[in-house]
Amino acid sequence: MQIGELARATGCRVVTIRYYERIGILPPPARAANQYRIYGEAHSRRLRFVRRTRELGFSLDEVRRLLRLIEGGDYTCDDVRQLGVQHLEDVRARREDLQRLEGALHELVQQCVGGASPDCAMLEALFAEPVTGEDGRKPAEGA
Amino acid sequence: MQIGELARATGCRVVTIRYYERIGILPPPARAANQYRIYGEAHSRRLRFVRRTRELGFSLDEVRRLLRLIEGGDYTCDDVRQLGVQHLEDVRARREDLQRLEGALHELVQQCVGGASPDCAMLEALFAEPVTGEDGRKPAEGA
DNA sequence: ATTCAGCCTATAGCGGCTATAGGGTCAAGG
DNA sequence: CCTTGACCCTATAGCCGCTATAGGCTGAAT
Numbered sequence: 001m002q003i004g005e006l007a008r009a010t011g012c013r014v015v016t017i018r019y020y021e022r023i024g025i026l027p028p029p030a031r032a033a034n035q036y037r038i039y040g041e042a043h044s045r046r047l048r049f050v051r052r053t054r055e056l057g058f059s060l061d062e063v064r065r066l067l068r069l070i071e072g073g074d075y076t077c078d079d080v081r082q083l084g085v086q087h088l089e090d091v092r093a094r095r096e097d098l099q100r101l102e103g104a105l106h107e108l109v110q111q112c113v114g115g116a117s118p119d120c121a122m123l124e125a126l127f128a129e130p131v132t133g134e135d136g137r138k139p140a141e142g143a
Numbered sequence: 144m145q146i147g148e149l150a151r152a153t154g155c156r157v158v159t160i161r162y163y164e165r166i167g168i169l170p171p172p173a174r175a176a177n178q179y180r181i182y183g184e185a186h187s188r189r190l191r192f193v194r195r196t197r198e199l200g201f202s203l204d205e206v207r208r209l210l211r212l213i214e215g216g217d218y219t220c221d222d223v224r225q226l227g228v229q230h231l232e233d234v235r236a237r238r239e240d241l242q243r244l245e246g247a248l249h250e251l252v253q254q255c256v257g258g259a260s261p262d263c264a265m266l267e268a269l270f271a272e273p274v275t276g277e278d279g280r281k282p283a284e285g286a
Numbered sequence: 287a288t289t290c291a292g293c294c295t296a297t298a299g300c301g302g303c304t305a306t307a308g309g310g311t312c313a314a315g316g
Numbered sequence: 317c318c319t320t321g322a323c324c325c326t327a328t329a330g331c332c333g334c335t336a337t338a339g340g341c342t343g344a345a346t
Contacts, residue, residue, distance in 0.1 A: 014292090077258055088252055287346100305330070
């Protein structure tokens, strides 16, 4: 199948497929006489795997590692699990950060009375005391 | 004060300060005879404001808009509130995405028995049916 | 013959920095 | 006086994961 069909089959854009090939996520496919790329089922399965892992937030580098494990054939469940657990922790950390942020932001917005007042408590709060702790870490008050 | 001192005072890196100047977040300061940048209290306050809003996840463009409001002097509380509410909604959406992701990932990792088994339920699941729910939301990325 | 969708390559751009190269400046110490 | 070292300067390229643009070829239908 041609690249457009593969794109439709996987929900991946044509340009992205070519990009994946350039950076080594997908192997270069065969070419027709007119230089068009020709893909088979193996490519399709591989690309769907990539899409799915990307949707789960794995970086392209992690995807590459997973693919290498699979290609190698001698991976253990533990190898995979390790990558998964690490990523899960990353996602949880980011989510918690975002959650704290959301809380802080919510509080801030609530201080805003709105209307045509030329003063704004929210802006004043932003000009006042630091949001971060004394060590310059990320914000922590939302909760 | 010189750029290094400003950096220490605001918790912002020297290179980042110069970057902010280049993209118009900070106005070009006065220069000493040796071309060194010389900052005053106004710069320091402005930069702290930028840092704080950035920590709250506002994009540099939103920061610019906030700064313009302040500079203009004729902003209303509603103007600010609107930006804040919009951003809060963006953050909430991202957090919810990430939360869904976390759930899916957690389930997936739990299927993994670990150990030296050459099969992995997690990998198999990734090769099987789509991970995203029927709501077809986009995956959350970056912070 | 022309139109149009689809394919090709190469390159630049996004946000928000960070890193590197290759210098100049200035106060302190030997 | 000379070196060391911390600080400053500019300009440019790199990071991630694409996306967009420019400019051209292919192949089927009208």
